[in-house]
Amino acid sequence: MKKIISLLLTLAMLATLCTAMAEPADAAIGSPDAPVTVRYLCKDVDPADEDIQAMATLIEEKMAALGQYVDLVIMEAPAGTYADAVPLALSTGELEADLVYFQGGDETCANLGLLENLTDYIASSTYVKERMQEYNKARLANYPYLLWLSPATIYIPIMRADHLEAIGMTETLQNDPSVENYHTALKALVDGGYVKYAFSGDGSMTRANHMFNHAFGVTSTIMKNDDGKYVYYIATQAEKDLLAFYAQCYAEGLIDPDYLTSKWSDVQKKFYAGDLGMFCATQGGVVDSYCKKIVINQGDAAQGVVLPPAGGESYISVSVAKETRGFAINADSPKEVKEAAFAVLDFMASPDGRVIDKLGLEGVHYNVVDGQVVLTERFDEWWSKFWETFDGLDENFVDKSILMCDQAWQSLDMAKQYYTEDVDVVLPEDMVPYYDSVFSLFNEYSTAIILGQRPVDDFDEFVQQYYQNGGEQLAEYLATVLE
Amino acid sequence: MKKGSLERRRTFSVGQFILTALMLLLAATMLVPILNIVANSFSDPMKSPGMSGLRIIPDGFSLLNYQIVLSNTTILPALFNSVKITVVGTAINILLTTMAAYTLTRPKLLFKRTIMVFLIIMMLFDPGTVPEYLTIKQLGLMGSQWSVILVTAVSVYYLIIMMRYFQAVPQEICESALMDGAGHMRLLFSIMIPLAKAGIATITMFYAIVRWNEYFRAGIYITKNSQTTLQVILRQYVVSNDTATLIGDKNIGKYVNILDFNALKNATIVVAIVPVLILYPFVLKYYTKDVLAGSVKG
Numbered sequence: 048m049k050k051i052i053s054l055l056l057t058l059a060m061l062a063t064l065c066t067a068m069a070e071p072a073d074a075a076i077g078s079p080d081a082p083v084t085v086r087y088l089c090k091d092v093d094p095a096d097e098d099i100q101a102m103a104t105l106i107e108e109k110m111a112a113l114g115q116y117v118d119l120v121i122m123e124a125p126a127g128t129y130a131d132a133v134p135l136a137l138s139t140g141e142l143e144a145d146l147v148y149f150q151g152g153d154e155t156c157a158n159l160g161l162l163e164n165l166t167d168y169i170a171s172s173t174y175v176k177e178r179m180q181e182y183n184k185a186r187l188a189n190y191p192y193l194l195w196l197s198p199a200t201i202y203i204p205i206m207r208a209d210h211l212e213a214i215g216m217t218e219t220l221q222n223d224p225s226v227e228n229y230h231t232a233l234k235a236l237v238d239g240g241y242v243k244y245a246f247s248g249d250g251s252m253t254r255a256n257h258m259f260n261h262a263f264g265v266t267s268t269i270m271k272n273d274d275g276k277y278v279y280y281i282a283t284q285a286e287k288d289l290l291a292f293y294a295q296c297y298a299e300g301l302i303d304p305d306y307l308t309s310k311w312s313d314v315q316k317k318f319y320a321g322d323l324g325m326f327c328a329t330q331g332g333v334v335d336s337y338c339k340k341i342v343i344n345q346g347d348a349a350q351g352v353v354l355p356p357a358g359g360e361s362y363i364s365v366s367v368a369k370e371t372r373g374f375a376i377n378a379d380s381p382k383e384v385k386e387a388a389f390a391v392l393d394f395m396a397s398p399d400g401r402v403i404d405k406l407g408l409e410g411v412h413y414n415v416v417d418g419q420v421v422l423t424e425r426f427d428e429w430w431s432k433f434w435e436t437f438d439g440l441d442e443n444f445v446d447k448s449i450l451m452c453d454q455a456w457q458s459l460d461m462a463k464q465y466y467t468e469d470v471d472v473v474l475p476e477d478m479v480p481y482y483d484s485v486f487s488l489f490n491e492y493s494t495a496i497i498l499g500q501r502p503v504d505d506f507d508e509f510v511q512q513y514y515q516n517g518g519e520q521l522a523e524y525l526a527t528v529l530e
Numbered sequence: 531m532k533k534g535s536l537e538r539r540r541t542f543s544v545g546q547f548i549l550t551a552l553m554l555l556l557a558a559t560m561l562v563p564i565l566n567i568v569a570n571s572f573s574d575p576m577k578s579p580g581m582s583g584l585r586i587i588p589d590g591f592s593l594l595n596y597q598i599v600l601s602n603t604t605i606l607p608a609l610f611n612s613v614k615i616t617v618v619g620t621a622i623n624i625l626l627t628t629m630a631a632y633t634l635t636r637p638k639l640l641f642k643r644t645i646m647v648f649l650i651i652m653m654l655f656d657p658g659t660v661p662e663y664l665t666i667k668q669l670g671l672m673g674s675q676w677s678v679i680l681v682t683a684v685s686v687y688y689l690i691i692m693m694r695y696f697q698a699v700p701q702e703i704c705e706s707a708l709m710d711g712a713g714h715m716r717l718l719f720s721i722m723i724p725l726a727k728a729g730i731a732t733i734t735m736f737y738a739i740v741r742w743n744e745y746f747r748a749g750i751y752i753t754k755n756s757q758t759t760l761q762v763i764l765r766q767y768v769v770s771n772d773t774a775t776l777i778g779d780k781n782i783g784k785y786v787n788i789l790d791f792n793a794l795k796n797a798t799i800v801v802a803i804v805p806v807l808i809l810y811p812f813v814l815k816y817y818t819k820d821v822l823a824g825s826v827k828g
Contacts, residue, residue: 090775091774091775091779093779096779098779123754123755124755125753125754125755126748126749126752126753126754126755126757126758126762126763127749127758127762127765127766128765128766128770128772129766129772129775130770131749132749132753135750136753139663139667141672141673141753142753310771311771312771312773312791312792312795313792315579315791316579316580316790316792317579319579320579320580336786340786340788343576343788344576344579426783427782427783427784428779428780428782428783428784429779429783430779430782
């Protein structure tokens with residue numbers, strides 16, 4: 048008897064063990080009669096828009112076919128500037144959205160524990176994982192609350208084909224984009240009277256840095272100086288060399304003297320008017336827009352030419368500290384809603400989701416003729432409501448040349464080709480005042496050096512003040528994080 | 531000898547000439563930027579990027595910027611909301627301020643000194659945004675335009691100004707009205723307010739300007755685009771450069787390669803200032819009249 052009982056108990060234990068080891072059944076989301084309501088909020092997505100309602104219905108139908116039953120409710124954004132209003136509304140409880148697009152202000156919400164950690168969701172996802180680039184993964188490791196499947200923001204230099212032809216530098220800059228050749232080209236444009244200024248800025252030289260940084264040795268946001276201390280790039284010899292170059296350009300009349308007070312709209316205005324020789328725009332859709340607009344303003348000969356970075360190594364290193372924008376999930380939403388919200392994001396990263404996101408509604412924004420996509424007149428009204436990336440869009444289904452101009456696609460490829468990952472960290476709140484202090488000081492010195500109000504050698508004085516104004520504390524903190 | 535009048539030859543001194551020239555220059559520094567904005571907004575979008583900041587005549591002519599701005603679903607409702615909040619809010623301001631000023635200028639009011647000290651302390655020491663926010667939330671006014679209207683219902687500073695105007699009304703007038711059987715309400719609305727018109731006009735203008743420029747509270751308490759004020763919308767489009775939302779989905783594909791975003795913002799500014807420019811001359815005339823009629827005889 049005892050032997051039989053022991054045998055039965057052993058079998059029971061084995062059965063339990065096998066059950067525990069078995070693959071769990073795919074977690075269904077909702078049911079046909081009880082779909083899970085996911086409240087979605089995104090900038091400029093109007094719930095009253097018929098096309099948006101149709102998109103929501105289409106997403107629900109496509110997900111239902113996969114056994115995921117959601118009721119996607121589009122919410123209206125609070126009044127005011129989106130980046131200010133949404134974090135405020137979320138943190139005060141006035142906004143009850145499950146899936147929220149942020150364009151700034153998310154850190155406040157994350158610090159209040161209002162945003163869900165997405166790490167586990169991504170790990171168990173199907174398509175989101177596939178679409179993530181290396182910088183997305185690195186950013187998520189540092190700050191797991193925002194996800195943004197989009198090309199990294201890199202400002203790609205564009206010059207006009209007719210200008211390059213006139214100065215005979217088209218091939219040179221493509222094949223040997225050294226700093227000297229860029230300088231020669233830009234000087235030739237100004238001296239030859241083709242443009243008023245070689246390039247400008249919207250308050251700073253940030254856009255120009257995207258193409259010149261690596262050429263001068265500014266390879267990341269945080270670098271080690273000669274004595275082995277971690278410093279921000281602003282206190283390095285490389286940055287001094289870069290500032291010296293800008294100062295030389297300014298003295299030669301290559302830089303627009305209004306760059307400090309100009310807004311981006313002013314810079315665009317000057318480029319379209321033919322006053323600027325070079326223009327730096329975000330790869331992809333923005334390059335597409337600008338290349339089309341310059342032709343409209345200046346004629347067909349003014350085709351944009353996308354150029355490699357100075358030095359030919361890399362555009363600016365891509366920050367992996369955190370996403371600056373993207374989708375977050377409300378941590379206060381119920382568990383099943385959070386899972387459903389992420390399922391929506393994963394679906395939109397799938398091939399079917401990419402078609403909806405990038406092409407819009409069939410019969411409204413595009414038609415399928417002989418198995419190929421033909422855009423309608425209303426296609427220009429559509430834009431991606433979830434992910435910016437083109438990855439996952441079936442090129443056999445849609446000829447990409449109808450979506451953007453060649454220069455735009457080229458800019459996306461060049462951004463990938465000349466990509467370097469940055470070294471940067473998210474600073475804790477007590478370190479932020481030191482960061483603000485040293486960067487504020489840098490802005491003062493760098494501006495004065497570029498404008499010729501201070502000699503380049505005053506940079507060494509800045510470096511001393513850098514350490515006195517928080518540089519030492521930052522170095523200590525960065526050493527603990529990076530080593 | 532000439533019949534009747536002596537003609538005086540008008541002389542124009544060098545000093546007057548210089549003064550006139552300086553005043554014209556000063557006026558130009560204020561007018562030219564505004565006229566440039568108007569001109570830029572009416573210019574052809576293909577030509578407006580090249581316009582100088584001193585040009586006051588449009589380069590080409592196009593109503594495209596206004597077509598975009600007026601088709602935006604938030605600007606005109608926001609303009610209407612601002613007018614509504616300004617009119618309703620100012621009316622409440624004047625009503626409550628005059629009633630409070632009347633009460634506080636009555637000679638036999640008990641604890642007048644204590645009340646005045648309390649009000650002045652409230653005027654000097656602002657409790658801050660957080661207590662105000664919590665109060666608005668607990669009163670259930672979040673998202674309502676009343677949160678903006680009621681919060682600044684009486685300004686102690688303007689209350690004191692109004693009190694001074696009421697104190698300038700001779701006491702004999704009040705006593706004679708009371709002796710004739712007038713109650714306080716009758717005395718306030720039929721005698722005090724008519725005699726203090728200049729003061730009321732002054733604080734009406736001050737209150738109206740504050741109401742019209744209301745941005746901070748509107749940005750925090752009013753959450754819906756259909757209820758928000760013009761200043762919130764203007765900040766979004768003109769200061770924060772949210773041109774994508776300004777242009778709108780239906781227009782952005784068609785016009786993004788044509789539009790001059792600067793000119794578009796200028797059109798937004800023109801639409802926002804037109805109501806003020808239209809109304810101001812009418813309001814201004816009330817400040818040129820002095821209506822303190824002498825009623826004391828003997």
